[in-house]
Amino acid sequence: MSSHSMKKYKIGGLAPLILVLSGLCLVPFFLRAYLVEVAMMYFIYIILAQSYRLIVTVHDWQLYHIVLYGVGAYTSGMLAKNLGVPVFVAIPLGGAMAGLVGMAITLPLLRTKGWGFYIATYGLAELIRLTWLKFRNPFGGSTGIIDIPWPPVIAGIDFSDRIPYYFFSLGVMLLVMLMLYRIEKSRIGDSFKAISMDPELAASTGINIPRHRLMACSIGGFFAGVAGGLLVHRLGAVDPKLFNITTTLYLLIWVVVGGTNTFWGPIIGVSVMHTLFELSRPLIEIRPMFFGLSMVLVLIFLPGGLEGLISKAITRLQKRDRVAPVET
Amino acid sequence: MPILEVEGLSKYFGGLAALNDVNLSIQEGEIRGIIGPNGAGKTTLFNVISGVYRPSSGQIRYQGKTRIDGLSSSRIAGMGVVRTFQRTALYHHFSVLKNVIVARHLHAKENIFRVISGLAKKTEEKNTEKALEIVEFMGLGHLKEELAENLPHGHQRALGVAIAIACEPKVLLLDEPLTGMTPTEKDRMIDLIRKVHQQGITILMVEHDMRSVMELCGYISVLDFGMLLVEGPPAEIQNNEMVINAYLGTEDILSASTSA
Amino acid sequence: MSSQLLIQTIANAIAASGMLALIAVGLTLAFGVMQMANLAHGHFFMMGAYTVYALYALGGWPFWWAVAAAVAVGAVIGLIVERGIFRPLQGDVVSGFIATAGLMFVFEVLVGELWGWGLSRPIPSPYMRAVRFMGAAVAFQRVLVIPFAVVSIGGLMFFMRRFRLGRALRAVAQDPEAAALQGININRMTALAMAIAGAYAGLAGGLMSTIYAITPSLGGHIILPALIVVVVGGMGSIGGATLAAVIFGFVMTFVTTLVDGVTAVMVSVTVMAVVLAIRPQGLMGRVIA
Structure with missing residues (x-):
């Protein structure tokens, strides 16, 4: 992955943001039921991809993110079903559990470098996933858990209905994005990037690298877990297959194709790639190859991803606005 | 009172001694020069003091009694012993100002919850102000928005020192601060080092440029083959037989350095 | 555990070790030379198995000709991946790693479209005989991999010590910059390493094709044990990979026999985590300062 380019450019101020938001608020009233469900998946995937990118800024391309998404889903689902915890309490608790698990599996691997680290994270992710598969009690084995409680009725709004849940997940996504944005722009976010650019220099200025890596993994894990909670209380069921290596590959594809240099990359990645995914349903068999x-082509020819391409185009346009082209 | 004491320090790499029983005593407020031919163990010495390597044996004491040998780089920096690098170590894709802001990590601690809730804004603003001061102090004010990778070499080196200063060190280890500089850049850097020293920072400096070392340092330690060869004020070192022999085949260590 | 079952399990464990070693040695060699990791290496194995399926089971070729073709197919795929992915991404470890993750999808679809998805393809074993040993019967086909593993890995080690080309390969693995200064053509060496890696995986896939139920997802199943072996052995260390292959060959076979396959993977991953927590560089890996 090439570098973090910190070049300044504006995507266009607040106006487009307000436009997109009002669009998102109107959309569920006009779409077919199925498409509203699809839209909710976008929100969940954007949370996943953005929280993953936070970890990537430290250069830890771990492969257990999807399993932490699963930890959130299982925890939240089981808390609600077995212990009667209210759904809206269970979801953040699922996130907390995922954050803790993320920290716990990164801890023994902190001294393992580069490739060994990535592989080991894959191995430990499988360990967790196989635990769900192996222990029918309490995880339900390969069939997973069903009859997970729906969200309740609050103030006359039934959150198990499609449109209220749409707004609930939209709200959660926006909140997560705001928090991740604040981290990104803070000194902590800068320290993450500093570590990935020059770990030796970062350590020499007092940045505790293991602590920051653990912090990134657990914060990212928390949000992945929240995404899992959102998923499980909409599906009403959960099983280990949802969190296998194939889903991890799709996560990588969103993030890589979108670009990891800026905050907006993963959003672009999910928006474009998941749309293509939905559109290519008739080609379901060869879709993974595409x-x-x-992803391979983007890595080789477009290291900044789609976001890099767009921002390059924008800066070029701005330049052309400022300096009139000279006719020759 | 010595602020940094190195006692019986050795570092072996697979049986080879890069440092062999080195003793140093650095007084608070001095500028100490460390010189010696290539491969004498100067950078290894810095790496051990700053926690990049664990010493094979020996002690490093800071401010009298605190042992810092074997601690991690980040902890040692946190205690006030900060180093620069021989290579031009910068965050290449950050702006000049951002480079310094990040380096103020130790003095702008904010926990994640305050960051997420937006309560940390004030600390961060104050930190930026302080970073800006440092950038100005190092003569980089006009370049503060420039990406570090786009700076000319001399300014990049100055930024490297600015990053270290931003940690508010008590002891600063400078690893060849003048490497690859033009004469003008060198003069500017020497002035900067003096300015930093006037802030009350003790400086330990490895450098090949003898003229500058003689000019800046009050006391010089010479390393050769990982051992401390001799110590003394510049005038003494310049005429020391052993030192001249160590810089093999050169009669005058002053000319040896400037051509290197 | 009866003594018969014990002997049978030991024989199976040795066979599994041989197969794991064949796969892992190539993976670790390629890593040593390029500092790049190939997540699609298990899919090389799968392609080898499918080559034998296509030529031997469907095409009626003699078994050994089909295995030879599997070796060639593996080598060619290795070369293509080196040329198409690793060379353009030179030095970018993370990108190389993720790109090969993308390749997993590509190979899987390719095989699935060519030979069908879903149910496993049974391949008739050319050797129905069993080896009888102390009252236990071990399928001849299963132990076939053992002599091949010993000869190929021994041969590779010999090649890397005694032959000029092999020594060059070793030099690149130890210090690419110094090797380049000595005039060794790095690109040629990475191509050689990937060809060997592909060939060995293809060989293992071809030999084991009659034992495993082959499906397009076979590569995804075999890659995790192979990666564990490489990481625990010490990345880039052929000796380490061989040692770790034997350890995990036994661990996985015994746990599978006594408990089940899922538990075997779980135990292996746990062993890996413990080893890495104690020795981050793996059993025989070099420490990177």
């Missing part, structure tokens, strides 16, 4: 190839 996605795999597109």
Whole structure:
């Protein structure tokens, strides 16, 4: 992955943001039921991809993010079903559990460098996933858990209905994005990037690298867990297959194709790639090949991802506005 | 009172001694020069003091009694012993100002919850102000928005020192601060080092440029083959037989350095 | 555990060690030379198995000709991946790693579209005989991999010590910059390493194709044990990978026999985590300062 380019450019101020938001608020009233469900998946995937990017800014391309998403889903689902914890309390608790698990599995691997680290994270992710598969009690084995409680009725709004849940997940996504944005722009976010650019220099200025890596993994894990909670109380069921290596590959594809240099990359990645995913349903068998190839090609020819391409185009346009082209 | 004491320090790499029983005593407020031919163990010495390597044996004491040998780099920096690098170590894709802001990590601690809730804004603003002061102090004010990778070499080196200063060190280890500089850049850097020293920072400096070392340092320690060869004020070192022999085949260590 | 079952399990464990070693040695060699990791290496194995399926089971070729073709197919795929992915991404470890993750999808779809998805393809074993040993019967086909593993890995080690080309390969693995200064053509060496890696994986896939139920997802199943072996052995260390292959060959076979396959993977991953927590560089890996 190439570098973090910190070049300044404006995507266009607040106006487009307000436009997009009002669009998102109107959309569920006009779309078919199925498409509203699809839209909710976008929100969940954007939370996943953005929280993953936070970890990537420290250069830890771990492969257990999807399993932490699962930890959130299982925890939240089981708390609600077995212990009667209210759904809206269970979801953040699922996030907390995912954050803790993320920290626990990163801890023994902190001294393992580069590739060994990535592989080991894959191994430990499988360990967790296989635990769900192996222990029918309490995880339900390969069939997973069903009859997970729906969200309740609050102030006359039934959150198990499609449109209220749409707004609930939209709200959660925006909140997560705001928090991640604040971290990104803070000194902590800068320290993460500093570590990935020059770990030796970062350590020499007093940045405790293991602590920051653990922090990134657990914060990222927390949000992945929240995404899992959002998923499980909409599906009403959960099983280990949802969190296997294939889902991890799709996460990588969103993040890589979108670009990891800025905050907006993963959003672009999910928006474009998941739309293509939905559109290519008729080609379901060869679809993975297209996605795999597109990631390979982006890595080789477009290291900044789609976001890099767009921002480059914008800066070029701005330049052309400022300096009139000279006719020759 | 010595602020930094190195006692019986050795570092072996697979049986080879890069440092062999080195003793140093650095007084608070001095500028100490560390010189010696290539491969004498100067950078290894810095790496051990700053926690990059664990010493094979020996002690490093800071401010009288605190042992810092074997601690991690970040902890040692946190205690006030900060180093720069021989290579031009910068965050290349950050702006000049951001480079310094990040380096103020130790003095702008904010926990994640205050960051997320927006309560940390004030600390961060104050930190930026302080970073800006440092950038100005190092003569980089006009370049503060420039990406570090786009700076000319001399300014990059100055930024490297600015990053270290931002940690508010009591002892600053400078690893060849003048490497690869033009004469003008060198003069500017020497002035900067003096300015930093006037802030009350003790400086330990490895440098090949003898003229500058002689000019800046009050006391010089010479390393050769990982051992402390001799110590003394510049005038003494310049005429020391052993030192001249160590810089093999050169009669005058002053000319040896400037051509290197 | 009866003595018969014990002997049978030991024989199976040795066979599994041989197969794991064949896969892991290539993976670790390629890593040593390029500092790049190939997540799609298990898919090389799968392609080898499918080559034998296509030529031997469907095409009626003699078994050994089909295995030879599997070796060639593996080598060619290795070369293509080196040329198409690793070379353009030179030195970018993370990108190389993720790109090969994308390749997993590509190979899987390719095989699935060519030979069908879903149910496993049974391949008739050319050797129905069993080896009888102390009252236990061990399928001849299963132990076939052992002599091949010993000869190929021994041969590779010999090649890397005694032959000029092999020594060059070793030099690149130890210090690419110094090797380049000595005039060794790095690109040629990475191509050689990937060809060997592909060939060995293809060989293992071809030999084991009659034992495993082959499906397009076979590569995804075999890669995790192979990666564990490489990481625990010490990345880049052929000796380490061989040692770790034997350890995990036994651990996985015994746990599978006594408990089940899922538990075997869980135990292996746990062993890996413990080893890495104590020795981050793996059993025989070099410490990177």
